[in-house]
Amino acid sequence: xxxxxxxxxxxxxxxxxxxxxxxxxxxxxxxxxxxxxxxxxxxxxxxxxxxxxxxxxxxxxxxxxxxxxxxxxxxxxxxxxxxxxxxxxxxxxxxxxxxxxxxxxxxxxxxxxxxxxxxxxxxxxxxxxxxxxxxxxxxxxxxxxxxxxxxxxxxxxxxxxxxxxxxxxxxxxxxxxxxxxxxxxxxxxxxxxxxxxxxxxxxxxxxxxxxxxxxxxxxxxxxxxxxxxxxxxxxxxxxxxxxxxxxxxxxxxxxxxxxxxxxxxxxxxxxxxxxxxx
Amino acid sequence: xxxxxxxxxxxxxxxxxxxxxxxxxxxxxxxxxxxxxxxxxxxxxxxxxxxxxxxxxxxxxxxxxxxxxxxxxxxxxxxxxxxxxxxxxxxxxxxxxxxxxxxxxxxxxxxxxxxxxxxxxxxxxxxxxxxxxxxxxxxxxxxxxxxxxxxxxxxxxxxxxxxxxxxxxxxxxxxxxxxxxxxxxxxxxxxxxxxxxxxxxxxxxxxxxxxxxxxx
Numbered sequence: 001x002x003x004x005x006x007x008x009x010x011x012x013x014x015x016x017x018x019x020x021x022x023x024x025x026x027x028x029x030x031x032x033x034x035x036x037x038x039x040x041x042x043x044x045x046x047x048x049x050x051x052x053x054x055x056x057x058x059x060x061x062x063x064x065x066x067x068x069x070x071x072x073x074x075x076x077x078x079x080x081x082x083x084x085x086x087x088x089x090x091x092x093x094x095x096x097x098x099x100x101x102x103x104x105x106x107x108x109x110x111x112x113x114x115x116x117x118x119x120x121x122x123x124x125x126x127x128x129x130x131x132x133x134x135x136x137x138x139x140x141x142x143x144x145x146x147x148x149x150x151x152x153x154x155x156x157x158x159x160x161x162x163x164x165x166x167x168x169x170x171x172x173x174x175x176x177x178x179x180x181x182x183x184x185x186x187x188x189x190x191x192x193x194x195x196x197x198x199x200x201x202x203x204x205x206x207x208x209x210x211x212x213x214x215x216x217x218x219x220x221x222x223x224x225x226x227x228x229x230x231x232x233x234x235x236x237x238x239x240x241x242x243x244x245x246x247x248x249x250x251x252x253x254x255x256x257x258x259x260x261x262x263x264x265x266x267x268x269x270x271x272x273x274x275x276x277x278x
Numbered sequence: 279x280x281x282x283x284x285x286x287x288x289x290x291x292x293x294x295x296x297x298x299x300x301x302x303x304x305x306x307x308x309x310x311x312x313x314x315x316x317x318x319x320x321x322x323x324x325x326x327x328x329x330x331x332x333x334x335x336x337x338x339x340x341x342x343x344x345x346x347x348x349x350x351x352x353x354x355x356x357x358x359x360x361x362x363x364x365x366x367x368x369x370x371x372x373x374x375x376x377x378x379x380x381x382x383x384x385x386x387x388x389x390x391x392x393x394x395x396x397x398x399x400x401x402x403x404x405x406x407x408x409x410x411x412x413x414x415x416x417x418x419x420x421x422x423x424x425x426x427x428x429x430x431x432x433x434x435x436x437x438x439x440x441x442x443x444x445x446x447x448x449x450x451x452x453x454x455x456x457x458x459x460x461x462x463x464x465x466x467x468x469x470x471x472x473x474x475x476x477x478x479x480x481x482x483x484x485x486x487x488x489x490x491x492x493x494x
Contacts, residue, residue, distance in 0.1 A: 004312050011306050017482040025488075070338045075477035078484055105349030106342050129356065130349045138403040147357075147367045164407060171410040185473050187466050195430075196414040203469040207476030221488075222479050229475045 020228055024221035037220065042181050042199035043212035047090060049155035049179055054094035059127060061099045061153040062087060063144065063169075064111065065160035065184065066133060068104030073161045076185050076206070077107055080160050081114045083209040087157060088118035090213070097121060099148050102160075103133040103140040141165040145172040155179040158197070159206055162189035170196035291487030297334070298485040304331030433457065 053060045062084045067077040088098055097119050100111040111128045131143030145168060156173050158166060162184040170192065173180045182193035183201035193200045201209075204226060210219040242257055307313060308328025314320040354375070360368035381391050415434060419427050439447055440454025483489045 002312075003310050007306055007310060007313065011303075013478070014302060014306075014482060017478055018486060021479070021483060021486065021488065070342050073477075075480040075484075076473075078489055079476070079480050082489060105345040108345065108349055108352050127356070128352060130353050132349065138400045142399075142403065143371075147360075147365075147371060150365050150367050164411070165403075167407050167410045167414065168403060171414065187469065190469060192411065192414075195411070195418055202472075204472035204476035207480055222476075222483060225479050226472075226475055229479075230472070233471065233475070 017225060017229070020225045021221050024224040024228075028220055028224070037208070037211060037223065040201075040205070040212060042201050042205075043209065045179070045181070045199060046087060046157070046213055049157075050087065050090040050094075052154040053091055053096070053098075056154055057094065057096055059096045059099040059151050059153050060087065060091055061101065061144075061148050061151070061156040063156065063158040063160060063162075064100070064102040064104070064107050065158065065162040065166075065189070066103045066137060066140070067107060067160040067185075068102075069106045069110055071104070071106075073185055076161055077104075077110060079207050079209070081110050083159055083206070083213060084111075084157070085114050085118040086210055086213040088115060089120075092118065092120035095121060097127045099127045099129060099151055099153060101129040101131065101140075101144055101148060103131055103137065105130060105132070137163055137165045138168070141168040144169050149176065152176065153178060155181070158182040158184075158193070159201070159209070161185050162193070164188045164192055167192045167196055295485060295487055300330050301334050302485065304328060304334075308332075 049060060052058075062080075064077060064080050067073045067080055069077055084098075084100065091098055097115060100115065102108060102111055108128055108130050112126055115126055115128065129143065129148060131140045131147075133140040149172060156169065156178060158169060158180065159182070162169075162182070163186050166182060166184060166189045170180050170182060174196070179199075180197045181199040181201070182189075182197035183203075183206045184190045184193055185203075185206075190200075190202065194202070207226060208223045211223050246257065304327055308331055309324055311320040311324040314323045354372070357368035357372050361372060378391065381388070415430075419431055421427070422430075436450060437454045437457065440451040442451075480489065
């Protein structure tokens, strides 16, 4: 693929995403077209943790990990900030501001702005920790377990960019009987989160968090757009696989592929109709 | 309520949209004269289009470098406040900070502090992490007593058996190798694709001023 085609496709993709976001928002705003989100236990527990923090007068610990503005994981940092802003909103009735931690210095202003925008308690109260990480990020894990552990938070929401060092934080929290929710954009961190966290989100579920935590219909537009792109991607990958096989299997023809696609579409339409009637 | 005025939010959203749009267009379309035909001015036009993107990236680098200063200021003020409220771990952190600065001033370029303290501690933490992960993996059946917990345990046992250098276990090694190459790779790519799609949607929402964190 030449450079011009790549550029055109990228621009088209960005524009199509923008159009889809506005379309999803328009559809969501129309009565009767609200989309129900599937239940996820990880998000259902956040209000309980907020209540525990308020009752115990302890901070919740919200961690960005190494997610940073201006790096590859800028979008993760923004998604985290949006999730944390809504969690802090729920936690706003308490006296102790939540403890936010990050290992990238560029995330500190974002974390401070997140608290400032959402915290309704004492004005100017900030509890934003920065622990610069070394090459293996254990410095951050040590800072979080030792220093933030002093605050005895009832729950840790570790949503960001973590590697295997996440295991140390989660194990420390488990030994202190503190609840944990974890998700990472790094595969090593994601695997550790699945094994050790009380609640684990997987991959793009982090980006759906605002729709779940705030329960706002307008926040669900991102979920709808992600679903549309994911469905298109699955269709394209399946088509590519089928075409690749068609080149190798003599009995597989274009006509057969089209027939299979029509049958699949009819089958999907029948299933959808039955589900609607129920 | 500690809220920013609505005008400030609108200003942030408009500024974000304008700067973001310029950056996206400049970075996506700049430096490719083929987009502007074969004319004599195509090269200059492409370079000019790339300029705002380059300038914004340079500005970003400066801001990132400066953010370390803000980070240190934040670290010191926060932990001085915490020490004043009786949290001793913050005292340890502050004295370590002062010690390292003093060491660097008195013995510039001397790496033994890093080699004698930082590296052994990190190595110890890495070793501890191995134990933690094994213990966590062993506990998974008690925490997730469903089909997925069982499948996880089964796969771990198969992969561990497959890595043993025993000729009797060669079929298991072949199966374990296939497991890691095909299904595990497919799952990993699916997770990464999901994250990439999510990142694009969040990026475009931030550009359009729909993202609350970007609006401030």
